[in-house]
Amino acid sequence: MKILVAVKRVVDHNIQVRIKPDGSDVDIAGVKMSINPFDENAVEEALRLKERGIATEIVAVSFGTAANQDVLRHALAMGADRALLVETESELQPLGVAKLLKAVVERVQPDIVLLGKQAIDDDAGQTGQMLAALLGVGQGTFISSLDIEGDEAIVTREIDGGTEQVAVKLPAVLTADLRLNDPRFVKLPNLMMAKKKPIETLSAAELGADIAPRLKQVKVSEPPARKPGIRVNDVQELIAKLHEEGMLS
Amino acid sequence: MSVLILAEHDGIALNPAVNHAVTAAQHWGMPVHLLIAGNDTNVIAQAAAEISGVARVIRVDAAHLEHALAEDLANIVVALGRDYQVILGVHGAYARNVLPRAAALLDVAMVSDAVEILPGNTYVRPVYAGSVYSTVQNDEAIQIVTVRSSRFKAAGLGGSAEIVTFDAPPAFGKSRWIGRTHQHSDRPALGSARIVVSGGRSLGSAEKFDAVLTPLADKLDAALGATRAAVDAGYAPNDIQVGQTGVVVAPDLYIAVGVSGAVQHTYGMKDSKIVVAINQDPDAPIFQVADYGLVADLFDAVPKLTAAIH
Ligand SMILES: Cc1cc2nc3c(=O)[nH]c(=O)nc-3n(C[C@H](O)[C@H](O)[C@H](O)COP(=O)(O)OP(=O)(O)OC[C@H]3O[C@@H](n4cnc5c(N)ncnc54)[C@H](O)[C@@H]3O)c2cc1C
Ligand SMILES: Nc1ncnc2c1ncn2[C@@H]1O[C@H](COP(=O)(O)O)[C@@H](O)[C@H]1O
Numbered sequence: 001m002k003i004l005v006a007v008k009r010v011v012d013h014n015i016q017v018r019i020k021p022d023g024s025d026v027d028i029a030g031v032k033m034s035i036n037p038f039d040e041n042a043v044e045e046a047l048r049l050k051e052r053g054i055a056t057e058i059v060a061v062s063f064g065t066a067a068n069q070d071v072l073r074h075a076l077a078m079g080a081d082r083a084l085l086v087e088t089e090s091e092l093q094p095l096g097v098a099k100l101l102k103a104v105v106e107r108v109q110p111d112i113v114l115l116g117k118q119a120i121d122d123d124a125g126q127t128g129q130m131l132a133a134l135l136g137v138g139q140g141t142f143i144s145s146l147d148i149e150g151d152e153a154i155v156t157r158e159i160d161g162g163t164e165q166v167a168v169k170l171p172a173v174l175t176a177d178l179r180l181n182d183p184r185f186v187k188l189p190n191l192m193m194a195k196k197k198p199i200e201t202l203s204a205a206e207l208g209a210d211i212a213p214r215l216k217q218v219k220v221s222e223p224p225a226r227k228p229g230i231r232v233n234d235v236q237e238l239i240a241k242l243h244e245e246g247m248l249s
Numbered sequence: 250m251s252v253l254i255l256a257e258h259d260g261i262a263l264n265p266a267v268n269h270a271v272t273a274a275q276h277w278g279m280p281v282h283l284l285i286a287g288n289d290t291n292v293i294a295q296a297a298a299e300i301s302g303v304a305r306v307i308r309v310d311a312a313h314l315e316h317a318l319a320e321d322l323a324n325i326v327v328a329l330g331r332d333y334q335v336i337l338g339v340h341g342a343y344a345r346n347v348l349p350r351a352a353a354l355l356d357v358a359m360v361s362d363a364v365e366i367l368p369g370n371t372y373v374r375p376v377y378a379g380s381v382y383s384t385v386q387n388d389e390a391i392q393i394v395t396v397r398s399s400r401f402k403a404a405g406l407g408g409s410a411e412i413v414t415f416d417a418p419p420a421f422g423k424s425r426w427i428g429r430t431h432q433h434s435d436r437p438a439l440g441s442a443r444i445v446v447s448g449g450r451s452l453g454s455a456e457k458f459d460a461v462l463t464p465l466a467d468k469l470d471a472a473l474g475a476t477r478a479a480v481d482a483g484y485a486p487n488d489i490q491v492g493q494t495g496v497v498v499a500p501d502l503y504i505a506v507g508v509s510g511a512v513q514h515t516y517g518m519k520d521s522k523i524v525v526a527i528n529q530d531p532d533a534p535i536f537q538v539a540d541y542g543l544v545a546d547l548f549d550a551v552p553k554l555t556a557a558i559h
Contacts, residue, residue, distance in 0.1 A: 013378075013513070016512070017377045026376075026377065093358060094358070095352070095358050095359075098353055120493070121377060122376055123361065123362065123374075123375065123376050123378070123379075123493065125345055125349070125361055126349035126361060127349075128349075129319065129346065129347075129349035129350040129353070130350065131353075132350060133350040133352075133353035133354045134353050137423060138320055138421070138423035139320065139346075140424075141319070141345075141346050142346075144487065152425075154427070157342075158342070158488070159488070160341050160488060161259075161431060161438070161488050162430045162431045162486075163488070164316075164426070164428070164429045164430075165426075165427035165428045165430075166318070166427060167424065167425040167427055168425075169423040169424065172424075177494070178477070178481075179480075179481065179487060214358035214388070214389060215358050215385045216385060216386045216387075216388070217383055217384070218384040218385065218386050219383075220376075220381050220382065220383050220384070221381070221382045221384070222381070223375065223382045226524070226538050226540075229538075229539045229540040229542055230540070230541060230542070231541075231542045231544065232543050234543070234545075235545075235550055235554050235557060236557070238525065238541055238543050238554065239554070239557050239558070242502070242523075242525070242541075247444070247502045247523060
């Protein structure tokens with residue numbers, strides 16, 4: 001069984017991004033970049049399927065500029081067998097990524113495509129569902145557990161008000177929630193070794209997908225600030241304030 | 250042209266957040282239709298028809314729709330969708346599962362988690378865990394959008410929409426519902442509670458999470474919330490995680506107990522009317538979004554607070 005994992009390069013989750021002075025976009029020049037946290041869960045889950053003797057090959061793919069090599073190296077260092085970089089300088093949006101992924105799926109022919117449930121930069125949470133649609137296959141989104149039984153993936157999905165179990169016929173598209181697993185720590189020797197593994201590179205144009213951005217960002221801005229609060233000295237004062245606000249009636 | 254809302258329900262009742270989506274839909278000044286797909290939606294459809302501002306309720310009933318599988322719901326949205334200018338959903342697990350799939354089948358982009366709808370098919374939405382707002386313009390012929398329900402008022406009752414039925418496309422058949430673990434609770438639902446009491450990792454165990462926070466929540470008739478750290482540690486169930494990757498809430502009162510206030514958490518509660526933070530670290534970031542901050546040991550302060558509320 002072959003697994004394709006999509007890994008996105010995003011601003012590290014510990015970084016507070018800044019807005020460019022002209023408000024046209026965020027300023028991420030020189031900022032620390034990392035693998036999208038959910039995609040790390042996706043890679044980890046693929047590795048576990050391999051360790052359980054279910055998966056045989058794990059291919060990591062990333063779409064973007066040559067800089068994306070670092071997240072692919074991270075996936076290789078975790079244990080992915082090979083990596084594919086689809087290069088483009090153009091801005092990518094979920095529908096475009098889904099179309100590129102579809103073309104990659106047609107080449108790689110995986111039984112499972114694992115993605116993150118959302119990218120922590122655009123916070124869209126769309127690509128996996130879009131890919132499943134384009135491939136005409138079933139989807140298991142926001143998953144917190146995965147088993148393979150026969151020709152089905154048995155997943156637990158995190159939904160509002162609880163969890164749900166669904167069986168999805170393979171091939172399938174699955175998107176990882178953070179509680180799917182605890183990604184392994186990448187050891188330095190593995191990272192050194194991953195540096196030597198080749199990364200296959202193709203241009204997005206070769207895949208012939210329509211990746212033109214559909215949404216136009218008009219501007220970015222600070223979210224509305226909350227008005228400054230006050231410190232209360234003790235529980236009595238807190239209760240008095242809550243009474244004043246009419247919260248305890 | 251009209252607006253179609255993918256109306257979430259649990260087989261028994263409509264999600265109250267749908268009323269907020271109805272208000273969001275009024276932005277376009279076009280008739281608003283609600284799509285209700287399920288196995289036996291008669292009662293739900295009757296109730297939906299009473300929401301003020303809804304012109305039509307479209308019932309789609311079939312045995313295979315009982316568990317709201319994304320593949321089947323998306324196919325219904327696609328079958329109906331080409332006649333609509335706008336397709337809306339509430340930004341929750343239900344619509345997030347279905348609408349991106351429908352969007353790809355219709356070959357249009359989608360806007361997730363809109364907190365504001367502006368003229369000219371322009372939307373404001375949070376990015377980077379809500380630390381930045383992005384304003385995007387969408388020129389697609391069909392606008393597909395999930396909205397953050399707390400940013401729009403709930404539509405009231407008093408409507409009398411027509412109810413029509415639509416034949417479901419055949420079952421997609423590639424996924425099968427197995428079961429569901431419902432975290433049963435007599436408390437108000439987290440998404441619509443007037444008060445939320447939320448706890449962090451500092452509660453120390455599931456027993457203490459319960460022993461310290463439940464009496465306060467009981468007294469206030471509040472829903473319980475938690476940080477990801479508390480959920481990961483097993484102190485609280487996953488579905489009460491508040492934040493970027495959990496639930497977004499905007500109650501009248503949010504009481505954060507032993508919560509550090511990471512951006513991924515505040516993403517999910519910053520819109521609350523009044524925020525109270527109880528934390529022993531005077532420099533905890535949660536105080537930056539709190540209206541009332543109490544620097545104290547939670548194990549001392551919370552029982553006192555509970556005792557003082559009548
Ligand atoms: C991709 C991603 C997504 C995430 N999504 C979410 C999300 O949706 N929701 C979420 O909550 N987090 C999320 N996180 C995690 C987030 O970054 C924080 O790690 C988390 O919110 C911290 O939880 P906490 O406040 O319980 O724990 P900590 O950060 O450990 O804070 C504990 C706090 O308790 C205080 N404290 C300790 N003892 C006491 C005491 N006795 N009395 C009073 N105060 C005390 C401390 O001063 C401290 O401020 C996400 C992280 C990533 C990377
Ligand atoms: N440029 C990209 N390269 C690789 N994977 C991506 C890319 N963009 C999105 N993805 C995948 O799609 C998931 C969801 O992204 P999004 O829909 O943008 O929130 C991510 O977690 C990745 O697994």
